[in-house]
Amino acid sequence: MNKFEVSSIPPNWAVATVNDLGQFINGFAFKPDHWGDGGVPIVRIQNLTNSSKPFNYTKIDVPEIYSISNGDLLVSWSATLDAFIWKGGSAWLNQHIFKVIPSKYFHPGLSYYWMKIAIEQMVNTEHLHGSTMKHINRGPFLAHETRIPPYGEQVEIFNKIEELFSHIDAGVEGLKQAKAKLQQYRQSVLKDAVTGKLTEKWREQNADKLQPADELLERILQERRANWEAEQLKAFEEKGKVPKDDKWKDKYKDPLPPETEDVPDIPIEWGYLRLEAISNIQGGITVDAKRKPDETTLLPYLRVANVQRGYLDLSKMKDIRVPNDKVDSLLLQDGDILFNEGGDRDKLGRGWVWRNEIDKCIYQNHVFRARLYSNELVPEFVSIFGNTIGKEYFIKQGKQTTNLASINKTKLSAFPVPYCSLNEMTKIIEFVTDKVGKTDRTIIEVDKKILHASQLKSSILAKAFSGELIENIETDETAEQLLEKIQTEKQLLEEKAKLAKKKPNTRAKKMDKQPIINVLKKAKKALSVDELFEQAGFQNDVSPEGIEAFYQELKIVTENENVTVTPVMLKEKKQGDKFEYKEVKENEAG
Template structure:
């Protein structure tokens, strides 16, 4: 173990060391630098017109940001180039490249990947950057560092853009991020130690996510079984499922327990749409300010009410659309597989209404329990909503006339029996919720362990130091020399290209006519005018 810790600041031109307040003591042999200090070059891709399909193997393609989003390079995430005459193969992606997403979602902007395998004829896009680390920089260590909490925090602070879905970061901002650099041999030891531990973390995360998906599938099954009476098989054999409905045979509707029947939603509930927000009414003092629910508040079998907005409406609108305890809210538009999602209103907010992209179903004469209906529309009815929706370019929607025709299971009229179905469903779903919460906690724990590992690694506390290692200062000097040589080579290539272009544009040399008099340095006598021989032929 190298003895002692020292605070090192690189003083060479072009290096931006952290401020004294942020600078931490480093192990001996380490040094502060910036991303730019580790590079011998970098490239920014260009924007091209592309076809909305992946390139075939013999075509040139442009990578999409999704190729750099998920922690590994995905060459299949590309678009076919429309005009291949514009190709500059200097921007072709090659194995060993370090790529960074310059524009992406808040979570993934600045996300790095190491290209290990790549198909030929794939180019950088204008939303991607390529970093070329100098010799002595371990690329896996560099990728791990770019994914560290410190860098993610710096990227979040520098990323620009007003859209919540897309942010941008400049090449100069990325290259200016400071970092502690260990000796080359220690970089490899850190990368190997991180890889070994993170592989185990990823295996645990995969199991937890698989368990989450299975729990979600089981939750859908339990909601459907409770909403059709089938969940009570073991409790009472009289509820064994029947399959007398023709709709069951073609798979459009689930089986019902004995004593249950099918009806249309309009037969058991009043279904209405909501109100459209009018910006002109926002400051009208004659109107009443109330809370209103949006599509974002209606999630799968739950209402999320942490962010509820306000609007002003006329008293008659409030009277018509005020939500009552037991009302079921369902989404009208959005992604096709999310149509109809929503849940039961339970008077959480006084005087609350809903917008026009939510439908409200108010059950008549206690025809069914609201939770039985809510479970049904969030499970078995999902396929019906998808089949009856209309698709626009980006969104799907379903009309209120269609929703009123939704086939719904109706339980026996006995209210106590309905309550028994609800109690059994809630008990089973509560167990699944506890398991899902355990999975969420497990994933949060693995994420915290990953952050801790990266923090320890880049503070020099994950592996031992070796006093025989080449120092980071010597490494940075060597990279600086490589960068200067590479830049000189690039300048020479640009000069050569410019000269070639100038020569190609120069006017061709026109030789003098053979009839012209020979050039003479003897001046003409004053007052004399020279003449040129001229011949005219008929």
């Protein structure tokens, strides 16, 4: 059951639709060629959900209706479904976001919370569409049922929500600060781990057991060469050939020395090597829907979203068809180190170690895997260095396109990685597991408390929507009367917007403006607003001032005792009014 579903409505409230709460203006459909350097910022959904995301800017002329400023209520109805109060200054609004102009008869602050409730109610219903890009269609959203309390009660409900939320927000802010400090501590532990500071005392106590770095380096490079020679012999065998002599071994290329200008200092017992010197690096498979089933094998594969910084998120896996002759080379093995090739610039190179979590799994082309040559190196140590110190390297070496950053195999191969003795690497991972493990458990507990605070807010909104948050108060105006005002206001705004779009026809251009009362007297029948607007000659001036002058005159005309106003109804809903002049005779008056 949805947490905002309630069985009854308070007796003094009125049932309405979301559309009754205000005007909903969808943003402007900006195109890439509208973007440029400088100008006015364009607010997209990502700018609502993440304040650090960059803006696009434009210098084109945009209708003023799409402008937004601080305090405006915005509702994103695609991808991210939520309501926001804009605080980023003057900007243009992009499509897929509504600017909501609340009715003057509905509290603007409460409108924000009522929008959140409406969205929450529609999530996981038949009105939510899309598998990846979730969205709600305009029609069902605006037609969604909501509730209107009397205005005095609206004010009290809003004030109570704000009071309770302020206490919750203060607690959450403290939790977020605590979490930030824990994350900083976690990061410092990881950096100390891969630069030798974490095991400084351990090295002093075990100095006689530590192996010189040059001896370890020699063995690593020997294993690298042995691996290369094994691959070459395998290639000969696959081609049905046997090498005549050892001249083929001369083709082996020693790895280049690492560039260590921008890397931190490490203990004298340690050293640096390029990633290609310690591992075989390979990219993954491209997604191709045209591969034929009879020539392929269906296998699960890792995407960029699965390869996070310091862990693997395997909650949402996808399958891909792999050519049968490529399966063996693409299958991940225990200890493979994963690096992301593309995405946001600050996410380049992020990754973790594969530990056979899924049987027979491969990886896509936006993920690299590095397979260590030597068993004297610990994969987690290499990955931690990549996720901490290496982050700056990948940002610097990455290539940026319009919406995507990437790092190629050459740059990844040149990534400088520290190495030390196996027993020290093992001790480092032991220390990290202990210290980081405790920190992670504390962060999980903090996250649970933050989630509880969010759930508490939802509970408060549910009570507010059901009329249980405050006691009923006496008001001079009922909610039904208020709703009637809201709908009248809505109808008037829609009529004005409709009139503003009118273009004078040939007949209208020839008509002089005349008093509305005279038009009604001549008509001898009931006329709609549209008909009056045209026949009174107002169609030649559809400016806001001209339309306002028309309605001011119409208001005076309706006060005439000879003018009758008749509502036009459709399915029990008022669609507008018709106006008719019927002179009241003396014997009929009074």
